[in-house]
Structures are given as C-alpha cells and as structure tokens.
Amino acid sequence: MSSNMSDKKWDSVLRSMDRREFIRTSVGAGLAMFAPRFASAQSGKPYKLGLLLPVTGTGANYADGAIKAVMNATAEINSRGGFLGKHLIEVNYRDTHTKPDVAAREARDVINRENVQTVVGTYSSACAMAIQEIIHEQKILHLAATSNSSKIVNENYTPYTYQFCPNSRMQSGSVVVAVAEMIKKNGWKSYATIGQDYEWGRQTQSGFVEALGKASSSVELKKELWFKLGETQFASYISALMAAKPDFVYGAIAGKDNRTFIQQAKAQGMFKRISYPGGLISVTELQQQRKSIPRGMIGLARAPFFAHLDQPLMQKYIKMHRAKHGEDAYPTDWAVMHYDAIYGLEQAINKAGSIATEAIKTALKGATIDTCRGRATFRDCNNQLNIPAGYVGAVKDHPDYPFPIYDLDTMIIVKAEDVWVPTCGDVQKLQKKRA
Amino acid sequence: MELDLNLVLSQLLAGVSRAMVLFLLASGLSLIFGVMNILNFAHATMWLLGGYITFSLYEGMGGEGPLLLMIAIIGGTIVMAALGALTERFLIRRMYDRELPEQLLLTFALLLIVGDIIKIIWGVEDRSVYLDIEALEVGGTFINPYYFVIIAVGIAVAAGLWWFLQKTRYGRIVRAAVYNRDMVSALGIRIPLIYMGVFALGVAIAGFAAGVFLPLMPMALGVDIDLIVQCFAVVVIGGFGSILGTFVGSLLVGVVYAFSILIWPDGALAVVFLIVVAVLMWRPWGLFGTELRY
Missing domain, CATH: 3.40.50.2300 (Response regulator)
Known part of the structure; x- marks a missing residue:
C-alpha cells in the first residue's frame, strides 16, 4: 500500500468498489450459496435474510459498504456450509429509498413473500422505526446495524430488535x-x-x-x-x-x-x-x-x-475486505457494523443450536459476542450492544x-x-x- | 437577530446563488413546456445524468483544475444535447397529441429508467469535483467565491436564451411555433426538427448546469426528485413557458428562502410554497405567463 497513491488511482478504487465489486461480490455470494448445496448431503433448509438498505436518497452513500459487508460475510459463512454448517443463507435485498413508507412496504413484502427469518437494516431511524412495527407484529428478528435513534431501543422497544450500533x-x-x-x-x-x-x-x-x-x-x-x-x-x-x-x-x-x-x-x-x-x-x-x-x-x-486494529475479528475483516476490493480499500463504519451484525447472528445461532427465531432471540438476550470492536454484551433491558458509544x-x-x-x-x-x-x-x- | 449590512448582503448573495441554481435547471423545463407543451418530469434526472457524465469526463482527463472542468462541462453539455435529441426523436415525439397525464406518466417512467441507468453505470456513491476554493473575506464576513461563478453563469444563460428567442431567426420560428404550429409548417419549416432542437437545448442547459454545480454539491441519486419539486414551484410562480418569468420566479424563491432562514427558519420552505399557493389562486398562469398559455 502506498500513502502517495495518486488521486486518479484512488478514485478508481472508490469507483470499482461500488459497481463492479458489488456485482462480483453478489455473484460470489450467490455461487458460494449454491456450491455447498450440491457438495453436501447434510444441507438443511436455507436461512432467509432480508437486507433493507437504501441505494437511493441521502443514505445511499453509506449503504454501499454495508451491502458489501453483508454479502461478503454471508458468502464466507456459506462457504462453510451456512449457519450450523447446513443452513445456507439466502439474502433478499430491497431498496428502502431512505423513505419510511417504502421501508415499511418492502419489509412487509420481504417477510410475507420471501418468508425471511431476520431483517437486517436499515439506514435512517425513521425507516427502522417503521420496520419495527412490522417485525414486532410478525415476530421476526431485526438487526439494526446502522439506524440509531435511541427510540429504537427505548420508546419504540421491541424484544425482536437488537441494536449493533451506538444509539443517538x-x-x-x-x-x-x-x-x-x-x-x-x-x-x-x-x-x-x-x-x-x-x-x-x-x-x-x-x-x-x-x-x-x-x-x-x-x-x-x-x-x-x-x-x-x-x-x-x-x-x-x-x-x-x-x-x-x-x-x-x-x-x-x-x-x-x-x-x-x-x-x-x-x-x-x-x-x-x-x-x-x-x-x-x-x-x-x-x-x-x-x-x-x-x-x-x-x-x-x-x-x-x-480504532480496533488489535481486534482479531477486525483484522480478519480488513484482510477479507482488501482481498476482495483491493489493497487500498478499507471497510467503512457502516460496513463494520453490518459485518458485526451477521457474525453476531451466527454466534447466537451457534449458541442456540437452531435457526428457530425464538431460540435465536433467547440466545441473543444479554449475550456476549465477539465483534470487530471487541467483545460486547447486549443490555438486558433494551438489547443495546455495549460497543463504544x-x-x-x-x-x-x-x-x-x-x-x-x-x-x-x-x-x-x-x-x-x-x-x-x-x-x-x-x-x-x-x-x-x-x- | 441584528440585521447588519454585511449579513443582509451575504444572505442576499446566498439567495441569488440559490436562485441561479434553480433558474439554470428550471429554464430548460420552462422552455420545453413553453414551446412543445410537454411537462418533462424527468428534466432534473437528465440534469443528474449530465452531472455524472461531466464527472466521468473530468476524471477521465485526469481530474485536476478548473480548465479541465470547463472542458468536461462543454463535453457533458454536447453529450446531453445529443441524448436530448434522441429522447425527443424516439420517445417524446410520440406524445405530442396525448393528454397531460400520459405525458407525465411517460416522463416519470423516463425518470425511473435514467435513475436506474445511473445506478448501474456509476453505482450508488456520491460524485463530486473538488476544486480548492478559498473563502473570500469581504467586509468582515466570508463569501464562497464560486457563488459569483454560479450567478454569472445564470445571468449569461438567461441573457443568451433571451437573445436567442428574440433576436435570431431560429428563435422567431420557435416563438411562432408556440402560437401556430400549422402556419409555421405551411411555410415549409419542419416543426419536428424545431421541436427536437428545443428539447435538445433544454436538456443541454440542464447538463451544463449540472457540470457547473459539481464543485458545489455532489451528484447523488434522489437529488433530482428534490430539485424537480422546487423547479415546478419556480415555473408556477414565473409562468410556464416564460423565460423572464422563470428568472424572476427563481430570484423570488431563492431570496425569500434565504431571508426566511434568518427570520423564521422553521417556516422557510412553507413561505416559498405559500407564494406558490397565492399565485395559483390569483394568477394561475404565473406572474409572467399568459392566459393563452394557461
């Protein structure tokens, strides 16, 4: 890596990170999902994940890194056979347009039509709170990795939402x-x-x-x-x-x-x-x-x-990110928080020994998990992870x-x-x- | 709050620069509607596309300095003019005899399609051009000198459009086509060519404006939707089809908004749309539009 890297080269890194790499990563994730399906006779039913993030509107600028993080993490888990080594992850992505009405519509659709078991996202607290109404009603897990109004874990609290980022x-x-x-x-x-x-x-x-x-x-x-x-x-x-x-x-x-x-x-x-x-x-x-x-x-x-170069999980993630997106590419905050959410979910599933939503919810309650930002524990009363504020x-x-x-x-x-x-x-x- | 002269002047400058941003975008919209009776909902999205194209040209040439930016803006304007001509030839031309709702549906579909094309080609990250602009200290306050560039460009485009429409033969033909396209056609002038030229000009102005704005604000998906609403406010106030009206409407919206932020920040946007409501109630054809056009 060169600190004197030319602006043009750096711009091309940024550009390649969003379009070409996104396509490559998505295809990679897809292939990784299907490959073990044929390789393993032990495959269980797939684990369906809804990913709700905006690629339109003011939040689009942050979503790119987050989408890549989820795709990279799920591809890596799928290469090991999926959750518990047998449940391949299927990611159903939807664009929320950074608008609460669209977020709510897409959340309802991805839950009812695709039968996702967990919703990850979204950017904008207003969108997240609109989603919370639906996941609470449908008893679906919600991993809030970016949206961080403190209302999400306080006034609007639901036991199905787990907050992976510091709240407002x-x-x-x-x-x-x-x-x-x-x-x-x-x-x-x-x-x-x-x-x-x-x-x-x-x-x-x-x-x-x-x-x-x-x-x-x-x-x-x-x-x-x-x-x-x-x-x-x-x-x-x-x-x-x-x-x-x-x-x-x-x-x-x-x-x-x-x-x-x-x-x-x-x-x-x-x-x-x-x-x-x-x-x-x-x-x-x-x-x-x-x-x-x-x-x-x-x-x-x-x-x-x-801030966390000493953490093993952060080291692993940076290595993975640079291998996929280039020597000069480093994960954004939004990517780190989504990466933590996916591996947090995996740790809860391993603890529960099951992909049943209620079992995962119980396993996450008050759980201590490894994250890129160090070991952290969910607060019992509101599911806020005690990562640095x-x-x-x-x-x-x-x-x-x-x-x-x-x-x-x-x-x-x-x-x-x-x-x-x-x-x-x-x-x-x-x-x-x-x- | 104390309103000293420096504050009034800096807020006036901010308001006028905001006005010119709106004018540069709304003038093409107004021109296209005035001549062709087409309400182009995708106008701001074409503006956005122009911004991305200019960005790519600038980066492709090395991405350094204002001279290269000027060359990229000219290139972007030419590309957008060509795209505008193609859009008119293959899409808009089929809509001249249709009702307004159908036109709106088509141009709204165009907005979505162009938005997705941008997403596929450039991805979802913002794009902007960095020029090392240093603030100017004038009378104890700081001013962004690039606002003078925006204002100068806005005035130049307004003057250029006025000269084109009033003083050139082609401009007279365009104006004649507004009032009686059959008569113009009977004189042997090819109306479709006139319309294609006007649409291309409107889109080219949008592309040009986007290039000029690049050092001021990033191009990002969704910005077009926010801007088109404000543009409609401007042309409703000024009068659809009137370039002078669009210019005055932009000034009114820009300056009123700027001073509302000083005096009543929470209601700044409401004040602008109150003006729109008032115009719609008492003079629905706009301050400088004509009842004929209405």
Missing part, C-alpha cells in the same frame, strides 16, 4: 464528553446547532443539547437550524450560523447532506471563524473527502476500523493510508455505559409506550 443518545453523549473539555480549554460561551429535520437529526440534536446542558450549564444555545433531507444549497444556513456568532456549531447531519454541508461550509469560510466539533466524520467521509476535509477538524465516528478525534493524515484518519494519539473512545440511559429502571420508563 450514546453518540451525542460521547461528543459532549469531548466538547465539554474543549469548552473548558477554549472558554467557549455559546453554540448553535444545525440538523436534518427528521427523527435521527432531532433525536441526536436534543440528546446533545440535553447532555451538554448538564455537563456545561454556562454555555448558551444561540440558534437552532433544521433543513429538509436532501438539501443541496447550504449557503443561507451557513450565513445564518455565522451571523449568530457562536463559538462552535454542532451538526446532526449524516449521509450525502453531510458531505455537501462540509464542502460548502469550508468554501464559505465557516471553519475559519467557528469550530465545528463532533460532526459525523466516518470512514466514508474520510475516504470520499480525503482531499477537501479540513485537517484538524474534530469529528465523530461510529465504528472506524483504525463514539470515537471523537481530529482529522489527520497518516502515512499508512491513502486518506486521512483520526489522530490516534488524541482520539477519545467513549464507553457505552458512561453515556447511555443510566439504569434499566430509566429505560423501562421510556419503554412504556409499546407496553
């Missing part, structure tokens, strides 16, 4: 840990927020404001701005933020909108005057904006591979990678238990809605 409350809390330190250090007095006007954006922003209010009560919220999903022109918002003259801005922005906002805010000079700590800067942003992303900017990631760090070039990563010397990794809803009693109060 945990994420906001981890940014607060870092920002509170910066407030002390820099003497900041005020801030403004900007967020996507939908479930996740609102939850993330309110979680941040609430947690920051407790951690640094003297800092004043001067302005809140909300924009519709898919916004293309941020100039007016950026001017309004700069006019409010806050010391820092907190952004609850993800997906394509995040890239557009950072690109336009940089060109409009916002980062010269106002700090922007804790905005989502996952491996996707680091790769795609490798040239333009301001070095030194403090970002938040959900599951960056570079957030990774906050400064963007910095690194000689080993063709894109910047976080400064590993100063990166803060916040523990789930430090920032999630403190007690199970508190969680149960929030869960009253469905009860």
